[in-house]
Amino acid sequence: MEHTTATSRYAMFWGCQIPARFPFMEKSWRMVLDSLGVAYCDLDGFTCCPERSLARNLDDQMYQLTAARNLAVACEAGVGLTMACTGCYSTLKCAASRLNCYPVERERVNAALGRAGMSYQRSLPVKHLVEVLHDQVGLAAIRKRVVRPFTRMRIAVHGGCHLVRPSHAVHFDHPLQPVKFDNLVGALGARVTETPTRMLCCGGALDRVNQSERAMTMARVKLKDLKAHGVEAVVVVCPECFKAFDNTQFLLRRRNERYDLPVLTYAEMLGLAMGMAPEELGLGYHRIEAEAVMQRLERMSA
Amino acid sequence: MNNSFNLTAIERCLECRGCEQNCPVFQVLADYDPNLVLRDILEREIAPWLEREMIWQCLECHTCSELCPQRYSWEDVFTRLKSLAMQQGKVPEMVSRGLELLRRSGRLGEPRDAIRKKLGLPDSPKCGWEELRAILNK
Numbered sequence: 001m002e003h004t005t006a007t008s009r010y011a012m013f014w015g016c017q018i019p020a021r022f023p024f025m026e027k028s029w030r031m032v033l034d035s036l037g038v039a040y041c042d043l044d045g046f047t048c049c050p051e052r053s054l055a056r057n058l059d060d061q062m063y064q065l066t067a068a069r070n071l072a073v074a075c076e077a078g079v080g081l082t083m084a085c086t087g088c089y090s091t092l093k094c095a096a097s098r099l100n101c102y103p104v105e106r107e108r109v110n111a112a113l114g115r116a117g118m119s120y121q122r123s124l125p126v127k128h129l130v131e132v133l134h135d136q137v138g139l140a141a142i143r144k145r146v147v148r149p150f151t152r153m154r155i156a157v158h159g160g161c162h163l164v165r166p167s168h169a170v171h172f173d174h175p176l177q178p179v180k181f182d183n184l185v186g187a188l189g190a191r192v193t194e195t196p197t198r199m200l201c202c203g204g205a206l207d208r209v210n211q212s213e214r215a216m217t218m219a220r221v222k223l224k225d226l227k228a229h230g231v232e233a234v235v236v237v238c239p240e241c242f243k244a245f246d247n248t249q250f251l252l253r254r255r256n257e258r259y260d261l262p263v264l265t266y267a268e269m270l271g272l273a274m275g276m277a278p279e280e281l282g283l284g285y286h287r288i289e290a291e292a293v294m295q296r297l298e299r300m301s302a
Numbered sequence: 303m304n305n306s307f308n309l310t311a312i313e314r315c316l317e318c319r320g321c322e323q324n325c326p327v328f329q330v331l332a333d334y335d336p337n338l339v340l341r342d343i344l345e346r347e348i349a350p351w352l353e354r355e356m357i358w359q360c361l362e363c364h365t366c367s368e369l370c371p372q373r374y375s376w377e378d379v380f381t382r383l384k385s386l387a388m389q390q391g392k393v394p395e396m397v398s399r400g401l402e403l404l405r406r407s408g409r410l411g412e413p414r415d416a417i418r419k420k421l422g423l424p425d426s427p428k429c430g431w432e433e434l435r436a437i438l439n440k
Contacts, residue, residue, distance in 0.1 A: 019418070019426055020411030027421045045430035047408035053362050054400050057385045062438060069434055116437050165364035175368045176324075201326040201363045209358040210394040214331055221330050282421060 010082040010125075010132070011043045011074045013092065016051075017085060017239040024282025025239060028267035029084055029129065031276060036137055036145065040082065045073045049091040053205065067095030068109045071126070072118040080125035082132055084267070086238040089128045090162035090170065096126050097169035128163060130237055130266065131172045134180040139187045147275040148301050149189030153293075155269075156193050156231040157182045158222075158245075160238040161201050184266065185235055188273040197225040202236075202244035219248040223259045233262040233293050235269050250287035262290040272297060306382055307348075311374040312340050321366040321375065327359050334359050336376045343379070352387040358394055360384075408434050 018025045033040055047066060048055075055063040071092060074081045083089050099106045100122050110119045127135075133142065159181040167175035176199065182192045203218025223245065226234055236242050246263040263286065264272075271281045272293075283290050316337060327334045339351055351357055360380035367375040387393060393401075403410050408431030418426065 014427075016410040019413035020409075021414075023414055023417050023421055023423060026418075026423055030423070042424065042427045044428035045433060046427065047430050047434050048404060048410055050404060051400065051410060053381075053384075054397065054404060057381055058388050058401065065438060066434060069430070069437060073430065112437055112440065115440055116433060161361070161363035161365070165368055167368060176365070199365075200329070201361050201365075203326070203330075203361065205361040206359065208396055208400065210396050211355065211359065214359065218326070218330050 009039045009041065009079045010127070011077060011079045012040045013046060013049070013070070013074075013081050013083040013085075013088055015083060015085040015088040015239075016048050017087075022239050022242065022285070024285040025084060025242075025265055025267065028265065028271050028281040031281065032267050032270045032274065033129075035274060035276075036133075036141070038132060038137060041077075041079060043073055043077055043079075046070050049085075049088040051087060052091050052094075053208075064095055064098065064105070065109060065112055067091055068099060068120050069113060069116075069118065071096055071099070071124055072113050072120050075121045075124050076118060080127065082127050082129055084129050084237055084239070084265075086128065086160040086162040087240060089126075090165070092126050094166065094169040096120075096124065128172070128237070130159070130163060130181050130184065133266075134184055135172070139183055142184065142187045142270070146188055146273045148273055148297055150269070150273060150297065151189045151300050153190050153296055153300075154193040154230050154232050155185055155190040156195060156198070156226050156229075156234045157185050158198075158202065158234050158236050158241055160236065160241045163237065181237070181266070185269065188269060190269075193229055193231050195225050195229045195231065197222045200225075202238075202241040204240040204244035207244070215244065216248055216251065219244050220252070220257075223249065223252075223261060226261060227259055231261065232296065233264050233290070235264045235266055237266050246287045260288065260292070262286070262288055262293050264290065264293065306386065307343050307379065308374050309344060311372050312343055312379065314372060315374070315376070315379075316340050316344075318371070320371070321369040324365050324369060325376065326363060326365065327361060331359065336360075336379070339379065339383070348383075348386075351383055352390060352392050357383045357387065358397075407431055 050066045099120050113119050164170055164173050164178045165175045173180045186192050200222050203215045206215035242263055249259050268281050278294055322328055357380055367377050408429055413426040
């Protein structure tokens with residue numbers, strides 16, 4: 001079955017949202033992965049993962065074949081797959097799990113892929129970057145690289161629903177009480193702050209079905225809770241969750257509702273802890289400025 | 303249309319309600335109540351729900367399906383309803399725009415090359431839409 005070592009190579013599956021809306025996320029991930037020596041490559045030929053709620057509810061066969069083809073692109077190159085977007089992660093893990101567990105489905109899909117000279121192989125590793133960092137790079141190796149720790153900073157961790165669910169396909173952490181992303185944040189010296197809304201969905205999906213007011217209501221519940229618990233920044237990995245907190249705060253400011261809660265991606269947080277410059281990491285592209293975080297970091301290392 | 307739903311499971315679901323307080327939408331949106339939908343499905347009153355906003359409010363976060371002892375949760379009901387609504391073309395405007403993008407380009411947005419250049423990122427990898435289309439059309 002799955003067989004990987006610390007030296008496994010991965011193809012990076014950037015997905016749609018990061019290159020189209022948040023290219024700065026790609027920049028910071030590349031910077032920290034290069035610096036940590038995680039081997040990855042870019043491959044031609046990927047399409048949308050595809051987005052589950054669009055594709056699967058419309059046509060399950062199209063959904064599965066599109067995902068399987070993306071997996072097969074990596075199989076062809078002889079590398080595993082890794083990604084930052086949790087939506088892409090969940091889709092591709094579900095597709096791989098279905099292909100691994102159901103031989104009839106695998107035969108059907110491989111027959112279709114075969115006409116284009118491609119095939120899906122069961123040994124393909126599909127791992128989120130959180131998984132790669134936690135399980136392969138390891139907390140000790142990350143701790144060793146920290147030169148500007150987030151000591152005593154109250155950071156809320158928001159991994160996002162699809163980083164851990166559905167667990168029957170994802171299976172790398174607990175689906176309702178996960179710990180691995182928290183561990184990675186803790187390794188940078190931060191005080192991981194748990195609040196009652198820790199596992200509350202960002203609500204970003206409501207924005208994609210023309211219900212932006214309700215999306216705002218969802219995000220607001222979390223923002224209020226984090227502020228009430230003295231959280232200084234929230235850390236995410238998923239571009240959708242980032243948008244739900246960063247952009248929604250920006251929209252709320254126009255209504256004179258201010259939270260001023262910086263939203264960091266884990267790549268940015270890791271980069272900052274490793275001593276990289278905020279402007280190099282692309283923090284200037286955030287809607288909600290992260291100056292308060294930088295000031296705290298400077299004060300602590302002064 | 304009734305065959306699309308597991309009515310026995312829906313009856314039990316209405317009695318269990320074990321996941322209710324864990325559903326993020328149920329916790330936050332006062333007007334969201336999947337139990338209303340379930341009752342109507344048992345009464346064979348399905349068509350009106352295909353027109354309503356509520357079926358699109360399930361976020362597919364998989365919390366209920368993780369907790370469900372039946373492996374048939376609110377999410378299964380809502381994805382089925384969304385699927386039926388899609389077949390009848392009754393979709394929110396942004397959903398049809400997303401589907402159109404997928405059909406036309408194989409992805410939900412094009413890489414922003416100007417910003418990429420400014421950030422010093424390499425050229426974006428080529429999209430495999432042509433190859434995918436050939437497989438899907440066969």
